[in-house]
Amino acid sequence: MSYKNYPMVSRVVYGRGSFNQLNDILSPKRKNVKAPFIFLVDDVFKGKSWLTSRIPLSYDDKLLYISAEEEPKTSQVDALVEQIILDYKETPSGIIGIGGGTLLDLAKAVALMLTNKGEAKDYQGWDLIKNPAIYHVGIPTISGTGAEVSRTTILTGPVRKLGINSDYTPFDQVILDPELTKDVPKDQWFYTGMDCFVHCIESLNGTYLNAFSQSYGEKALELCKEIFLEDTLTEKEAADKLMMASWHGGMSIAYSQVGVAHAMSYGLGYLLGVKHGVGNCIVFEHLEEYYPEGVAMYKAMRKKHDIKIPQGICADLSDKEFDIMIDVALSLEPLWENAIGKNWKKTITRDKLKALYLKM
Secondary structure (H helix, E strand, C coil): CCCCCCCCCCEEEECCCHHHHHHHHHHHHCCCCCCCEEEEEEHHHCCCHHHHCCCCCCCCCEEEEECCCCCCEHHHHHHHHHHHHHHCCCCCCEEEEEECHHHHHHHHHHHHHCCCCCCHHHHCEECCCCCCCCCEEEEECCCCCCCCCCCCCEEECCCCEEEEECCCCCCCEEEECHHHHCCCCHHHHHHHHHHHHHHHHHHHCCCCCCHHHHHHHHHHHHHHHHHHHCCCCCHHHHHHHHHHHHHHHHHHHHCCCCCHHHHHHHHHHHHHCCCHHHHHHHHHCCCCCCCHHHHHHHHHHHHHCCCCCCCCCCCCCCHHHHHHHHHHHHCCHHHHHHHHCCCHHHHCCHHHHHHHHHCC
C-alpha cells in the first residue's frame, strides 16, 4: 500500500492586518531588480486604495487587474504567461494572487505555466506537471473556496472543466487576513461559504474518508454551522471563522475528494459559465438522495439568510447541450468514486444525470 505524500502550503501568516507584512515577506524572495513580482488582483479593487495602496510595488513590478466575472480559462492563463514572457527578459521573482478562488487559481496556474512548456490545457488532469512552479503567493479576499490551500487550479479548457492537480500547484506562501473580506456582497459571501460547506459534506460522506480528512472536515463543518445557523457571532468573529472554515474545508478534501455536487457543478460551469459557488448551490438543492442531512442543513442556511438561488437555468437546453454537461460531469471519475463507491457507473447513468439537471 502506498500513501499519497501530500504537499502543504509551506508558509502561512494569519491575522487582521497581516496583509501589511507583504513587503517583508516578498523582499527576500526577489531574485534581482529585473525579475519582477507580478500581482494579479481582482478588478473589484480598482480604485479601492485601502487595499491597492498597500501593495508593495518596486522596480519592474507589475499590477494586473483581472475580472473574476467569469471562471478562469486555460486560454486566459496562456495569454497571461505570454504577456509576462514578452514583457520581461527574466523569469519573474514571483506571482501573487489577490482575490477569490478565480484569482488564486489563475495565480497558481500562471506560476506553473511559466516553467512548463506548452499550453495550460495540456496539464488539465492529475499529476501531469513535471517542473516546479515559480514562487507564488495566495491572498484570499473572500472565504470559502479553499483555493488558498488546495493542490488544484480549476480551469475551463476547450474540452473540459478540470483542474491542474499537482504537487507543484499549492502556494509557497498564503496570507490570511480576514480584514480583506469586509466588502464582500452578501450573496457572494453565501455562495463561497456554501462551497466550503459542500466540501465538508462531500468529504465526510465519501468512501475516501479517513481520519486525516475527517479531522479537518468536522472542524470546518462545526464552523459553518456556527457562522450560518447561529446568532452568537459578531461580524468580525464570523469573518475570522469563515476564513478558517475555508482553510479546513480545503484541507478536508486534500486527502480525500469532493462528490456529486462538484461533479455536476463543473458541468454547469463548463457549458453555461455558472460560477462555481453558485453552481454548487444550484446543484445541492436537488441532492437529498445522496446527502439528506447536508441538504436539509443547507436549505435552513439559505432560508435564514434569505438568499435567492437561480432557478430554471437548464430549462431551455437542447439534448446536445445536456450531453455536453453530462460528459463533463462523468469525466470526473474520482469524484463519483468518492461519492458512490467503486461501482458508481451502475447507478450514475446519463439518464439519471439528465433528470437531475432538468430540475435545475
